[in-house]
Amino acid sequence: MDLASFVTSLLTSFVIFVVLVLVFTWLSRRPGNAPVYYPSLLLRGLDPWEGRRRGTRSPVGWIRQALSASETDVVATGGVDAAVYLIFLSSVLSILVFSGIVLLPVLLPVAGTDNALERAAGLQNGKTRQNFTELERLALGNVQAGSLRLWAFLLSVYWVSFVTYFVLWKSYKHVSNLRAAARSTSDVKPEEFAVLVRDVPVPPPDQTIKDSVDSYFRALHPDTFYRSMVATDHTKADKIYQEIEGHKQKIARAEVVYAESKTSSKPEGTKPTHRIGFLGLIGKKVDTIEYCNDKIKELVPKLEAEQKITLCEKQQRAAIVFFNRRSAAASASQTLHAQMYDRWTVMQAPEPREIVWSNLSKKIYERQIRQVVVYTIVFLTVVFYMVPITAISALTTLEKLREKLPFLKVVVDQKEIKTVLQAYLPQLALIVFLALLPSLLMFLSKLEGIPSQSHTVRAAAGKYFYFVVFNVFLGVTIGSTLFSALTTIINNPPGIIKMLANSLPGSATFFLTFVALKFFVGYGLELSRLVPLIIFHLKRKYLCKTEDDVKAAWAPGDLGYNTRVPNDMLIVTIVLCYSVIAPLIIPFGVAYFSLGWLIAKNQVLRVYVPSYESNGRMWPHMHTRIIAALLIYQTTMVGVILLKKFYYSPVLVPLLPMSFIFAAICHMRFYPAFAKTPLEVVAQHDLKETPNMDAMYTAYIPACLKPEKLEDVDIFEDAQSHTTSRATPI
Amino acid sequence: MDLASFVTSLLTSFVIFVVLVLVFTWLSRRPGNAPVYYPSLLLRGLDPWEGRRRGTRSPVGWIRQALSASETDVVATGGVDAAVYLIFLSSVLSILVFSGIVLLPVLLPVAGTDNALERAAGLQNGKTRQNFTELERLALGNVQAGSLRLWAFLLSVYWVSFVTYFVLWKSYKHVSNLRAAARSTSDVKPEEFAVLVRDVPVPPPDQTIKDSVDSYFRALHPDTFYRSMVATDHTKADKIYQEIEGHKQKIARAEVVYAESKTSSKPEGTKPTHRIGFLGLIGKKVDTIEYCNDKIKELVPKLEAEQKITLCEKQQRAAIVFFNRRSAAASASQTLHAQMYDRWTVMQAPEPREIVWSNLSKKIYERQIRQVVVYTIVFLTVVFYMVPITAISALTTLEKLREKLPFLKVVVDQKEIKTVLQAYLPQLALIVFLALLPSLLMFLSKLEGIPSQSHTVRAAAGKYFYFVVFNVFLGVTIGSTLFSALTTIINNPPGIIKMLANSLPGSATFFLTFVALKFFVGYGLELSRLVPLIIFHLKRKYLCKTEDDVKAAWAPGDLGYNTRVPNDMLIVTIVLCYSVIAPLIIPFGVAYFSLGWLIAKNQVLRVYVPSYESNGRMWPHMHTRIIAALLIYQTTMVGVILLKKFYYSPVLVPLLPMSFIFAAICHMRFYPAFAKTPLEVVAQHDLKETPNMDAMYTAYIPACLKPEKLEDVDIFEDAQSHTTSRATPI
Structure with a gap:
C-alpha cells in the first residue's frame, strides 16, 4: 500500500x-x-x-x-x-x-x-x-x-x-x-442470600428432590437454612404462558385499533378481526378480542394444571437454596458439602434475571x-x-x-x-x-x-x-x-x-x-x-x-x-x-x-x-x-x-518470566475476591436488618410458574414437596 | 552381569x-x-x-x-x-x-x-x-x-x-x-474446632494482634466464634523451660543413684555430685540434687516473667481461632475472609502435636x-x-x-x-x-x-x-x-x-x-x-x-x-x-x-x-x-x-491421554474431600454434644507457655489481650 x-x-x-x-x-x-x-x-x-x-x-x-x-x-x-x-x-x-x-x-x-x-x-x-x-x-x-x-x-x-x-x-x-x-452496600439482592446446588443425588423413592434438598441442607445448616427452590423443566408451562401473553398482547392491540376506529367515521367502530390459520393468512375469520379472550379462558386452567405437574413431577436435580443471612450463603457457597465431589456441588447463585434454567440440571x-x-x-x-x-x-x-x-x-x-x-x-x-x-x-x-x-x-x-x-x-x-x-x-x-x-x-x-x-x-x-x-x-x-x-x-x-x-x-x-x-x-x-x-x-x-x-x-x-x-x-x-x-x-528474555510472575501475583492477590465472596465484604450489614425473605424467594420463581398472589410462596413451595406440610415450621 | x-x-x-x-x-x-x-x-x-x-x-x-x-x-x-x-x-x-x-x-x-x-x-x-x-x-x-x-x-x-x-x-x-x-466419629479432636489464620494485618497501634484477631472473627462469625490464640515467638521461653526440665531429669536420676547407694554398703548413702563446667568435666563440684533444686527455684520466676512477655509482646501475625462447632470451623477454613487474598488467609488447623510454630508467622x-x-x-x-x-x-x-x-x-x-x-x-x-x-x-x-x-x-x-x-x-x-x-x-x-x-x-x-x-x-x-x-x-x-x-x-x-x-x-x-x-x-x-x-x-x-x-x-x-x-x-x-x-x-499412544483423563477424574471426584473438610462428614455430631472447649484451647498451648493449672486458660488468654478483661463474656 x-x-x-x-x-x-x-x-x-x-x-x-x-x-x-x-x-x-x-x-x-x-x-x-x-x-x-x-x-x-x-x-x-x-x-x-x-x-x-x-x-x-x-x-x-x-x-x-x-x-x-x-x-x-x-x-x-x-x-x-x-x-x-x-x-x-x-x-x-x-x-x-x-x-x-x-x-x-x-x-x-x-x-x-x-x-x-x-x-x-x-x-x-x-x-x-x-x-x-x-x-x-x-x-x-x-x-x-x-x-x-x-x-x-x-x-x-x-x-x-x-x-x-x-x-x-x-x-x-x-x-x-x-x-x-x-x-x-446494604441493598438487599436476592443472589446474596442464595446458593446454587447442582448434582443433587437421586432421592429415595418416597422423597421428591425438593424433600431431599431440604433435609440435606437443614441438617448441615440448621440455624441459617431458609428454604429451597428446586429447578424444574418448565418448557411446557412456559409455552402455554407465552401463548397466553401473546393473546393478551393481541387483545391490547385490538382494543387500541377498535378505539381508533370509533373516533373516526363510525362511532360504533369496527371490531378488529383476524384469520386463525397459518400466519393469519388463511382459515376462519374471527373477532380478535372475543377469540383471544376465549383462548385465554381455555388456557389458564391448562397452565395451572401444568404448573402443578411441573412443580411436583418435573423437578430437576438442581436447586437454589436460600439462607437467612448473607454470610451464611457466602460460606455455604464456598464450602465442600459432600464427601464425593460429584454430588451436591455448590456455587454462588446467579442473579435471577441472568439464570440459565436449562443448564442447571446438567451433571458434573x-x-x-x-x-x-x-x-x-x-x-x-x-x-x-x-x-x-x-x-x-x-x-x-x-x-x-x-x-x-x-x-x-x-x-x-x-x-x-x-x-x-x-x-x-x-x-x-x-x-x-x-x-x-x-x-x-x-x-x-x-x-x-x-x-x-x-x-x-x-x-x-x-x-x-x-x-x-x-x-x-x-x-x-x-x-x-x-x-x-x-x-x-x-x-x-x-x-x-x-x-x-x-x-x-x-x-x-x-x-x-x-x-x-x-x-x-x-x-x-x-x-x-x-x-x-x-x-x-x-x-x-x-x-x-x-x-x-x-x-x-x-x-x-x-x-x-x-x-x-x-x-x-x-x-x-x-x-x-x-x-x-x-x-x-x-x-x-x-x-x-x-x-x-x-x-x-x-x-x-x-x-x-x-x-x-x-x-x-x-x-x-x-x-x-x-x-x-x-x-x-x-x-x-x-x-x-x-x-x-x-x-x-x-536481554529481552527476562521480560517473559517477569510477565508470568506479575500475572501470578495479581491472580493470587486479587482473583479470589472475584471468584468467591469474601466474608468481610458481605458480613457488615448482616445483623442490622431482617430482610424480606419471601421477596427473594419470589424473585427466583420463573414467570411462567409465578403464583397469582405473592402470599402464595408457601403454596409454591409445598407443591414441590412430597409431604404437603413442611417438616419444621420456620 | x-x-x-x-x-x-x-x-x-x-x-x-x-x-x-x-x-x-x-x-x-x-x-x-x-x-x-x-x-x-x-x-x-x-x-x-x-x-x-x-x-x-x-x-x-x-x-x-x-x-x-x-x-x-x-x-x-x-x-x-x-x-x-x-x-x-x-x-x-x-x-x-x-x-x-x-x-x-x-x-x-x-x-x-x-x-x-x-x-x-x-x-x-x-x-x-x-x-x-x-x-x-x-x-x-x-x-x-x-x-x-x-x-x-x-x-x-x-x-x-x-x-x-x-x-x-x-x-x-x-x-x-x-x-x-x-x-x-464422635471423638472430640481439637483440630476439628480450630482454624489456622495467617497473614494477619498489622493492627492499629492501640491494639494487640490478639485484639484485632478477636474483633475481626467475632464480627464475621458472631454466633460461632469461641476464642483465639495468637502464635508467639516462644523460643526464649522454650529454652528456659527445657533448662528446667533438664534439671528435673537430673534430680530424678540423682535420686535413683542416691537411693541405690543407700541400700548397699553405707546406709546413709553418697549424695551424687557433678561439676558445673563444660560437659561436667571441669569446674566446681556440687551436690546435684541441691544444685538443681536451687537452679529450678531460680529459673521458675524467670520462666514466668518470660511467659508474660512472650504472650503479650512477642505475638506473631498468625493465630489459631476456635469455633464452638465443627461445621463452623470447617466452613470458616474454606471461606475467603478478606477482599485481598494476602490478608487473613485461613486454612484447617493442624493437629496440636504436629504444628510447626516457627512457620506460622511466615507471610504469604x-x-x-x-x-x-x-x-x-x-x-x-x-x-x-x-x-x-x-x-x-x-x-x-x-x-x-x-x-x-x-x-x-x-x-x-x-x-x-x-x-x-x-x-x-x-x-x-x-x-x-x-x-x-x-x-x-x-x-x-x-x-x-x-x-x-x-x-x-x-x-x-x-x-x-x-x-x-x-x-x-x-x-x-x-x-x-x-x-x-x-x-x-x-x-x-x-x-x-x-x-x-x-x-x-x-x-x-x-x-x-x-x-x-x-x-x-x-x-x-x-x-x-x-x-x-x-x-x-x-x-x-x-x-x-x-x-x-x-x-x-x-x-x-x-x-x-x-x-x-x-x-x-x-x-x-x-x-x-x-x-x-x-x-x-x-x-x-x-x-x-x-x-x-x-x-x-x-x-x-x-x-x-x-x-x-x-x-x-x-x-x-x-x-x-x-x-x-x-x-x-x-x-x-x-x-x-x-x-x-x-x-x-x-496404538499405545491413546493410553497417555487416557491416563491423564483418569487422573483428572479421580482428582475432581475424590481430591476435594482430602484438601478440605466436607460439611456432611463433620456436621453429624455437632448438635448432640457440648464439647469441653477449654480442653481444646489448652491442647494448643505450647508446653513452655502452659499455665500451671488448667483453669487458668482465661489468664492465658487475657495475657495476650491488650484489654485485660474480654469485651464480651462467652
Whole structure:
C-alpha cells in the first residue's frame, strides 16, 4: 500500500466520522428520537433535555457531560460492569499514553535518521528510490542491522512492559475495591442470600428432590437454612404462558385499533378481526378480542394444571437454596458439602434475571464432556476460518484481484475507485466477516452448561479473543504462509517467533489503516446509532400499536461485552505488538481508546441498560488477556530484534518470566475476591436488618410458574414437596 | 552381569533374609526385648505374650496375627495414615498380581521361543553363543524386530494400564470412605474446632494482634466464634523451660543413684555430685540434687516473667481461632475472609502435636519465594547428585574398577569375593548413598513455611520421589550418557523417549537384583530391628537411670513416610517399566510388596506409634505418583516397541491421554474431600454434644507457655489481650 492510498483511507474514514458526528448532533436534538439516543435516561424517568436547557445546548455538550460524569454516576446508571469496562478502556489508554510519551520522541528520530531502506533499495536497483513511504521510514525497518540504535528499541520494550505492569496493578486494585464497595452496600439482592446446588443425588423413592434438598441442607445448616427452590423443566408451562401473553398482547392491540376506529367515521367502530390459520393468512375469520379472550379462558386452567405437574413431577436435580443471612450463603457457597465431589456441588447463585434454567440440571461429568466438545469445535472453527482470511490476504493487492477476475477491469482501472478499493477492500472484508461469529460463540458457550448469562458472555468473549488474535492478527501478519506456519508450530515451536518477526513489520501499514477504520467508522456508527434509529422509526410507523410495543421497539439492550471486549483486545494486541516496530501506531491506539472511552461513557450514561450485574467479574478476564497480548508482544520483539542481527536481543528474555510472575501475583492477590465472596465484604450489614425473605424467594420463581398472589410462596413451595406440610415450621 | 553372579546375589540375599527372620523369631521371644519388638503394645498397656500363651507360640505366629488383623484393628492401633500406607502396598500388590496372572503365562513363552539374541550373537561371532543368560532369553530383547509376537507385548501394556486404573479407582474410593469414617466419629479432636489464620494485618497501634484477631472473627462469625490464640515467638521461653526440665531429669536420676547407694554398703548413702563446667568435666563440684533444686527455684520466676512477655509482646501475625462447632470451623477454613487474598488467609488447623510454630508467622509472599528457592535447590541437588551416581554406574564392572585401582587386584582376583562384589558393589553403593538424603529434604521442606509436620513429610516425600526416579531409575538406566541425555531433553524433548527405550532393556538384570536386595535385606533388617535392639540395650545398660529414661530409650517413633513412600514408589516405577520388557521382574515385585505389606502390618500393630494423624492425607500424593509411574511406563513402551521396528506401536499412544483423563477424574471426584473438610462428614455430631472447649484451647498451648493449672486458660488468654478483661463474656 502506498502513501496515497493510506492517506485517502485515513481521510475518507475521518470524513465519514465527522459526518456521523454531525448526524448525531442533529438527530439527537429532535425530541422524536429521544428513545433512541436517551433510552437509559427515559427508563430512569429523567428528562434528556434537562441539562441542555440549563445552557449546554452546544453540539459538544455530550462530550462535556461524559467527561464530567464521575465513576459513581456510571455505577449508578450502568452498574459496576459498565464502570469496569470504562476502566479497561482508560487503563489501556494510560498504557499507550505513557508508552507514547517516551517512545515517540525517542524512536521516531532514531529510526528516521537512519537509512537502511534507502540502502537496501539502492542496492537492488538505483531508480526505485521512492519505493518506500514516510511511514516505513519512521519504523524499525529503517534502522540498519546490528546498529547500536537498536538499544533504544530494546529498552523501549522494557518501558512499555513496566508501564503495563504498573497500570494493570493500579487498575486491578481499583476494580477490586469497586467490586467490594458494590457488594457491601446494604441493598438487599436476592443472589446474596442464595446458593446454587447442582448434582443433587437421586432421592429415595418416597422423597421428591425438593424433600431431599431440604433435609440435606437443614441438617448441615440448621440455624441459617431458609428454604429451597428446586429447578424444574418448565418448557411446557412456559409455552402455554407465552401463548397466553401473546393473546393478551393481541387483545391490547385490538382494543387500541377498535378505539381508533370509533373516533373516526363510525362511532360504533369496527371490531378488529383476524384469520386463525397459518400466519393469519388463511382459515376462519374471527373477532380478535372475543377469540383471544376465549383462548385465554381455555388456557389458564391448562397452565395451572401444568404448573402443578411441573412443580411436583418435573423437578430437576438442581436447586437454589436460600439462607437467612448473607454470610451464611457466602460460606455455604464456598464450602465442600459432600464427601464425593460429584454430588451436591455448590456455587454462588446467579442473579435471577441472568439464570440459565436449562443448564442447571446438567451433571458434573456432562459439563466436563460438553466443555471438551465445545472447545474442540471452537478450535476447529478457529483453524477452519483461516482459509477465507488467507484468501483475503492473498487478494490484498488489487493487481492480483484484477488478474483473477478480469471482468472487474473496467471498475478497477478508474483511478479514484482503485485508490478507495485498494484502501478498504481487505479491511472491509475482514470486518464484515467478523460480524458473523459472535452468535455462534454465544450458542456454543451456552452449550457448555454454564448456569449464568454473565459467565456465558465471558466464555464467548474468551473464544472470540482466540479467534481474532489467531485469525486477524496472526492470519493477516503471516498471510498466505499460515499453513506452513502451522506446520512450523507443530515441528518446532520456537520457529513461529522467527516467522512472526519476519512478517510483522510488513503488515504495519495494514494495521494502521485497520485501527483507523475501526475507530472512525465503528465509533461513528456507534455514536450516531443510525441502525437502531432506522429500525425504531420503521417499527413505530408500521408495527407498534400500544405503548408497550413502542417501548419494546426502543429497548436499548446492554453493551454486548461478548464482542466489544475481544474487539478492543485485538486492538490492544495490535498496538502493543507494533508499538516499537512502528511507533506511529501509538497515536492511533490513543485515538481509538480515548474516543472509545468517551463514546462508551456517553452510551453507558444515556443509552444502554444493563441486563444483569456481575459486579466487575469481567475484569480478571480482561486483565489476563492484556497480559497475554503483552507476552505475544515480548516474544515477537525478541525475534524481531534478533533478526536485525542485534545479539543483545536476549536481554529481552527476562521480560517473559517477569510477565508470568506479575500475572501470578495479581491472580493470587486479587482473583479470589472475584471468584468467591469474601466474608468481610458481605458480613457488615448482616445483623442490622431482617430482610424480606419471601421477596427473594419470589424473585427466583420463573414467570411462567409465578403464583397469582405473592402470599402464595408457601403454596409454591409445598407443591414441590412430597409431604404437603413442611417438616419444621420456620 | 552373568547368570552366576545374579543367582549368587539372589541366594546370599535370601540367606541373609532367612537368618534375620530367625534372629527375629528368637530375639522377639525374650521378655527383655519386648520394648523393642512390642513397644506399641506396651504403650497401650497390653501384654505382648497374651496371644502366644493361648497356643500361638509358633515362630510364624506374627504372620498369622498380621494376616488376621482387620483394617479396624490397624486404624485403632496405627491410625488412618498407617492403614492408608497398607492400602497403598496392597493396591500395588493387586496391580502386580493381576498383571502377572496374564503377562507371565503369555509373554514368557512368546519371548522364550523366539531367537533374536541367538541370531544377533550368531551374526557377530559364531562361538559366543552363550553370551546371553536365561533372564535375557525370557525378555522382550529375544523377540525379533518387526515380529507379530510384539502384539502380545503391546496388548500387555493395555492390560497393565487398565488393571492399574481399576485398582486405583477402587482404592481411592476405599481410602476416601476410610477418611470420612475416621472424621465423622464422635471423638472430640481439637483440630476439628480450630482454624489456622495467617497473614494477619498489622493492627492499629492501640491494639494487640490478639485484639484485632478477636474483633475481626467475632464480627464475621458472631454466633460461632469461641476464642483465639495468637502464635508467639516462644523460643526464649522454650529454652528456659527445657533448662528446667533438664534439671528435673537430673534430680530424678540423682535420686535413683542416691537411693541405690543407700541400700548397699553405707546406709546413709553418697549424695551424687557433678561439676558445673563444660560437659561436667571441669569446674566446681556440687551436690546435684541441691544444685538443681536451687537452679529450678531460680529459673521458675524467670520462666514466668518470660511467659508474660512472650504472650503479650512477642505475638506473631498468625493465630489459631476456635469455633464452638465443627461445621463452623470447617466452613470458616474454606471461606475467603478478606477482599485481598494476602490478608487473613485461613486454612484447617493442624493437629496440636504436629504444628510447626516457627512457620506460622511466615507471610504469604515470603512462603511463595521460599518455595521457589527451595525447589531451585532441590532441582540443583537432583542434577548435582547425578555425578557420583554416574561414576558408580561407570564402575559397575569390576574389571574397570580393577584397572583403575590396581591395588585391589589381590582382593578382586579371588573368585568368591569377585562374584559377591560383582553382585553387590553397585547396589550397595547406591543404597548407602540414598540414606544420606532424607534429612536434607525434610529440612528444606520445613524451610518452605509449611505449618504442619504431616504436610512437611509429604513435601519431603515428593522431593525424594523426584530424586530417586531421576537419579536411580533414569540415572542407572541411561548411565554414563546422562549428560548427553540432558542435552537431548533440552533440544528435542521427544528424543529422551528413544534414548530411554534404547537403554532400558540393558539394565533389566541390575534392577532385578536391586529389587531383590531391597526386599530381602531391607525387610529382614526392618523386621529384626537389629539396630534399635542394640541401641536400646546399650542405652539401658550405660545411660538409663530412671523409668522415663528407659521409656525414651525404646520410644519406637513413627513409620517415617518421608523415605518409606518414595522408596516404594521407586520400586513401583521400576517394576511397572520392566513389567513387559522383562516380565520376570513381576514375581520380584509381588514378593517385595507382599512381604512389605506383611512386615509393615506387623510393625504397625506392634512397633510404631504414630506421632500425628492426617487421616490419610498421604493417599492423593501416592495416587498421583503411581499414575506418574504409569505414564513413564507407557511413554517408554511406545519407544521400546517402536525400536523393535514394530510400526503398530502408536496404538499405545491413546493410553497417555487416557491416563491423564483418569487422573483428572479421580482428582475432581475424590481430591476435594482430602484438601478440605466436607460439611456432611463433620456436621453429624455437632448438635448432640457440648464439647469441653477449654480442653481444646489448652491442647494448643505450647508446653513452655502452659499455665500451671488448667483453669487458668482465661489468664492465658487475657495475657495476650491488650484489654485485660474480654469485651464480651462467652
